[in-house]
Amino acid sequence: METSGAPQTRGARLHHPELSTLVHTSRFHAGRQPGATAVICEDRRLTYADLHHRSNRFAHALTAAGLAEGDRVAYLGKESEHYYEALFACAKTGTVLVPVNWRLTAPEVAHILQDSGTRLLLLEDAFTPTVEGMATEPPETVVRLGSLATWSSRYDDTEPEFEATPDTPVAQLYTSGTTGLPKGVVLAHRTFFAIRDRMAAAGVDWIDWRAGDIALIGIPGFHVGGLWWATQNFNAGTTVVAMRAFAARQAVDLIRDLGITTACVVPAMLRMMLTEPGVGAEDFTTLRKIVYGGSPISEALLEESLTVVDCDFAQIYGLTETGNTAVCLPPAAHVPGSPLMQAAGRPYPGVRVKTIDARGRELPPGEVGEVCLHTPARMVEYWGLPDRTAETLVDGWIHTGDAGHLDEDGYLFLRDRIKDAILVAGENVYPAEIENTLESHPQVAEAVVVGAPDERWGEYVHAFVVPVSGPPPTARDLHAFLVPRLASFKLPARYELVDAVPRNPSGKILRRELRDRFWSGAARNVN
Template identity: 35%
Template sequence: MYMTQCLQRTLQQNPDHLATVFGERRQTYRQFGERVARLAGALQCLGMAAGDRVGMLALNSDRYLEYVMGVWWGGGVLNPVNIRWSVPEIVYSLDDCSTGILIVDEHFAALAEGIRATARQAPLFIYAGEGDVPAGMLGYEHLLVECAPVDDAGRGGDELACIMYTGGTTGFPKGVMQSHLNLWSACMPRMVDMPPVRGGRLLHVAPLFHVAGMARALIQFLAGETHVLMPSFDAEGVLKIIEREQITETLLVPTMILALLAHPDFDRYDLRSLKRLTYGASPSAGEMVEQVLARLPDIELSHSYGLTEACPVVSSNLPLNHTPEARKSGLSRSVGRGGLGVNVKIVDPQGHEVPRGAVGEIIVRGPNIMLGYWNKPEETANALRDGWLYTGDAAWMDEQGYLFVVDRLKDMIVSGGENIYSAEVENVLARHPAVALSAVIGIPHETWGEAVHAVVVLKPGAEVDEEQLRRYCRQFIAGYKCPKSIEFRDALPLSAAGKVLKRELRQ
């Protein structure tokens, strides 16, 4: 089980199949494989030995996929760098796992000076962007021309494949160590549940440095199908490329999907090629599901739940649970059931399994679970206990094993001794016709400990006041769960993966 095997297989069986599309650049798997082998050779010539870390700080592109496969082909370990980080955060991750080579594109080349000046040991920079190579860097394309291709190193199994740093919501970011076996074991159950679209074209919009985007790219490699890449999310750009490239499926987060639906030219584009849409990064998106299926009634919707430490998929809610019947039953609000090889339990603070329907913490066990956190034994011991990963997510499970995520445990609001799950309040706000997006947090309160506070973004041209929204919420949830205060903003702070940054809202 080594992640380059899927590329080996496609090169043998279907080498002239289209591998990547990025702007005007198109390459077959034969061409892609040649560049991967040359990149691996170049990295080895620059000193990369087996197990050495190589970083990439770049937007999505065909070269990003070459980096993924090229580092593995040469025997190295990936360190995909968060594109939203500041220079100190980037330097921390590079120093933490001794990343000796960093590939950058034109969007982040200007950060090199700051990285070089403050890193404990400055990495060797390779420029993989468009235009002239900046001073002090090696040219990506020049290296591929000058260096000979090498054979696949074939590292796999429990050997380290990737270090993905978490967002650092508390303290310093943690480097999640993922083995080849972990990644393989995460991808295969998903392929069983959702067989790849034959001849499919996957649009990469979610950032590839993020575990969700990376995992979906690996599944496409395992299927030997075509990758179409956009540097970053742009609503009109997504609509155009779906029509032009006949995209069959994509992975988006709810904030992206809502932006597409709100685009004034949405109905002018021919989106009939789009067969499947996977969404995630939200505990529940019931109202969004209704909007999508009203506009694209024939599309297959699926919802995935996971986390970096699970590489990432824990459970999937399949298209059959997005039918009208399933939506009436509430199953569309589930994040599905654990995949093959993944054991899932809901436990209390003492680690004892709770009755079905009771809220507790999700814990997970399986071959997809990380090796641990790089150089952080205490954090590893806290997260991995008796073979189980403690996720920090609050949820309940029904009698059929369907999971319903209600909140991050750290996002749960405790007001007057009552537990309030922000997702429940956000789902009610999402039903209001004037609300485009919302985020609910707890803020300090002298009497109740915490009070429910909602931050709301309205749809263009819509109007509603604070009291009207509070009255609306009281129709669906208990009074103590309703927002005690509401503020209106033009936008919510989002991570590069499209998740709402609630820590920034609390600050």
């Protein structure tokens, strides 16, 4: 494994252990490979020298605007090279980048700006109406992304004197907030180096970066997955291809036309690319590895992906609070028919996983409990919420709120969010298992399962089913399909065909909204 700063032959694995902050990353690659392409966005390309010097000017402009270490800089816009200029500029000044989901409404954006105490907002013109629609005043300084070059061009391109440490905060990402207001997760530089370093030290190549790699980022930068994947490629010195917003046809075209070798996507993006008219195996021949995560994947979709796309697949599992990935299902475990195809994966070197019961006692393999993760990439805190931080981060362990179990070999199998468990006649039923099975039915595009009150059994299983085009399945069809595949107490008592399921602006299913239909007016939401 390469560990020096010398140029490498194409295909060599890339790891630069001397880098421990994003400041180091920018400086190192601008000096080592100034003419190499760092970012491609639409028809624009930035070299590593461009990215370094532009972010230097940007950093000086932030300082001139009165911002200092710890101040927040928000970014409200679609993906572009400006996002990465802002990231490195914040790293070089000790300010903290707050990426804002551009799909959010004005009140939601206002909450993030106010909660974070943002002092400077980087704003794409298209989202001006959102800011103007806020009931509160915008931050004291608003810089239009379209005029960013003019705003910072008066400053020199020398690197600022500020020197970050691995524990210096650099980003603050807001959780989706399916219940309650979103929380700001503060991440330090170490988040973007810890897993990489542990894998390299152990000689593990579950996820790797190689000379000549061109990486597609399908996940937006306001999600930890998108930010993490971009930083990993910058740290390695490869090329990042940023999509303004994910579109399946465009993604396939980019993979084919640019010779993209690696991609980071969520399962829904895989499904959309594979079902795009006219798309086939020949469109994916340059890919050597796909990294996927962010939501459960059905076995049917995974097996189809393995058949159509002839490359390695690596599944990642983690949270914003864990700094993205903490568990990985490596390529070698992606064997159709293997029980491991249902696993989230196993912890990386240096990461520990345990499951606990309601009293906090660690459970043996096979018993379902709350998943807890101990990772060197974990968050610093929830911004301004010490009590919530103490609930989630306990003695270095992140309590995920996910239900799962470990097998004897240390593989983690997720069952669902603990709060979404359905109690049927004293048995815990986990929606993800039922949904995964339903979605393997050829007439089902998507399924969401919730618990509803039942006088006899406590709760019954209610399934919302989005059918594929064509004749929809009947309840009798679905029931007959599930009977040989699931225990009787897991079978839905009712099926409801719907055109779509509700989602929040981040694309996550609003399961609680579906569940509340049955529980409104109840004294409690369990029976």
